[in-house]
Amino acid sequence: MQRPRDKGVMLTRGQPGFDAAVLRTSFNGSDPGVRPKVLVQANDVFDVLSAVKRARREGLKISVCSGGHSWMQNHLREGGLLIDMSRLNRIEVDVEARLAVVGPGCWSVDLDKRLRRDDLFFPIAHAVDVCLGGYLLQGGFGWNSRVLGLACENVVGLDVVTAQGELVHASEHEHPDLFWAALGAGPGFFGVVVRYHLKVHPRPKVTALAMQVFRMRHLEEVFLWAEKVGPQVPRSVEFQLLLTRKATGIFSPGIEVIAPVLTHSWRQAREDTAFLSKGPLRAKASLAPPLLPVSTSLMSYLAAKRIFPPGMRWSVDNMWTDAPMSQILPGLQRIADTMPPMPSHVLMISWHPPEARQDMAFSVEGKHYLALYGEWRDQADDARYGNWATDNMKAMEHLSKGIQLADENLGKRQARFLSDAHFDRIQRIRAEYDPQGLFQTWKGH
Template sequence: MDKKPRTSRIMRSNEPGFEAACMDTLFNKRTPINFPEILFQVHRVEDILEAIQLAKAEGLKVSVVSGGHSWSANHMRKNSLVIDMSFMNAYAVDKPRMQATAEPGCYGHTLMSALVKQGLFFPTGHCKGVCLGGYLLKGGFGWHSVELGLACENVVGLDIVTADGRIVHASDNENPDLFWAARGAGSGFFGVVFRYHLKLYRRPGFIGLNTHIYKFEHMDEVVHWMMGLRGQLSDKVELKISITRKSSVIHQPSIDVGAFVFADSWAEARAVTKFMHDCPIKKKASLRIPLIPVTMGIHYYLTSLYYPDEQRWAVDNIWTHAQPEDLLPSFHQLMKDMPPEPSFLHFEYWAGAARKRLDMAFSMEDDFFLTAMAAWKNPADDERHTKFITEEMQKLEPFATGTQLADENLNHRTSKFMSTENLLKLDKIRAKWDTDRLFHEWHSRPTS
């Protein structure tokens, strides 16, 4: 998708329209705690080099934004220059080599659309509008990632502008330490990636969805059933539940259960979703939609219904392997006091997906993933709703093993997002590549 303007632009904090331009870099319309001094919209590598030099000349730190889906607005930092990569959005597909290149401002759904037309696939992000830049750096929990691996595991190379103004390539064979860091450091990465080299796959023979929708009164039973499946599901299935304040289907609080399938055939898809047919509480569902083929475009559309534009969001998450009785009291409290729709809880089955990972910075996951998504529109409610989400997720810390950088709340709640060993290794690599600590890290980091 082509975006305007087509030339680089430098905006300073004392210029009219500066804060509005900064807010345009954010999907989350909640007012950030801080704003930068300079916003530099880049269109080519030379612009990135200029931005690095400008930051050094003015004594500013650097942060980077691509699609702006950082819920905590990690790039919005005081005394900083923001490099806006959203206009660098080109991609190219090399089917014979089963590889693609993509700039960080390329939307995942745009790349996916181009790939499926050629019978190809890559585990792009679930939400329409998410660009590849931050998504790939944070790990990349995407479509069909259970079997194909995290998106960052399918990055085979990166082209990077370093803190000292060099252009380098990183891969297993070139600058492997930088390559290790780029796959999982997220917004704590200390360089500007301007091109990703991606490994592609053949499009699955069958892409589909099997859905149950339950009234809110059945939440405990649904959660017990889902968590009881631990270790039993095929890697060709993504099982998620969304606990909503008002379902668009039954028009009341609901639990939407979705089994997203990426199989080789109809027969295989039916076999791997047998657990939905055998669900002991399925007769309590208000609506059951059997396994049907679904295009990736429909997958993106259905997901987008949970994330309407122009909302103010407070988002936090945990990884956990706790028992249902440990989690359900917080589920009930969150749903009782969260803002009205479109606020919701996202609970995802991940057991078994964490097979042996590549050696990379990414190192935090567990059997289940819970995200609380509070949304509202009135700026006067910012502090109240953000405080509520933060405090409720703090109550879950005894049952949490860490947090995922993709939906982090590190500006309000510090949580472990990487193994201690990997975080220490990352610090050593940072000291080599960013000696003057030009690049911002995360809002906060665990002490051990």
């Protein structure tokens, strides 16, 4: 994705440049063939207020995007009015209060770099160009989230333009129901967030990366070991397993065992990643570099360049699961055998959430997070790869607790993304704040 450098304008379907401007709002290189009636490239809060009021007058359904990283392009709907928030990207930091105020179009990496100047930190997304708008609404599990909580748990307030065309502040004490719903509603949120008020933290003194690479023939023993050791892995470590057609160092199908660690000293970092360096499978690793200092920004850049390049066509789906690895493995083997070429990949995070979260809409997670990312450039391959992720997740639905909205595929496969009680509560709050249904909701709903 490219940061917008020009002044935002309002375009109507049929105008020169309209189609190109609409498609630039999406990270996914596929054209779904649908178009809004009106595109508003907001420059400020006043543009948003004006757009919402126009939608009310003309009876246009509203969809919103900030960075366009929705794989299923949830914001691209037929008819209606699309508000592009990518130009609202200002960052303000109060160092003494440890608070940041950011626009929804702010790139994750830009917030990380700005906070670094004051030795502060926020659990940003793993890819550089994921904007904070959608990331925070869907929950946001990013760097150091196992210590600091989900990104949305670090939101202390939001400035929201409601369906009534009013600008309100939502927090635990003002419009608490609206605040509750924003923390996990994702693309089903019924308002336009124009500013986020974030709690920021002291920056970890050490950010480093431990890694081992195994050939695909070791898939079963690697994942069984990961299941065994996962509950004991320190929360300073984000324990990931990545399946790829061209694994680092071996340039052939393999499993990358990745352990980013954020902590207060090198000694602690080495202790926290010892489960990997001293693990029983180390001798079978084709590559086992030493613990290396790597910043969160650099890790995000590397991920973006290698496995999230722009212009790709995508087939993405996911699940949270508590199932035993012995039951997951047949599906994993099938996924590995059928995975599209690079940069397609499969990610499993040994997540192991805390026993309790704060009271918020976000309500579905599990011990393991499994996400499939199929990628290709040629439209001619759509029939070959377009349902790869969906079909494999359908085959494993009996093992699933639900999905994460970050990698949802609700346009093709309906799945549980909130607890039943929280879904019902969101619908009641929606009826209060958006009784005419001005805002688009989740695809398929």
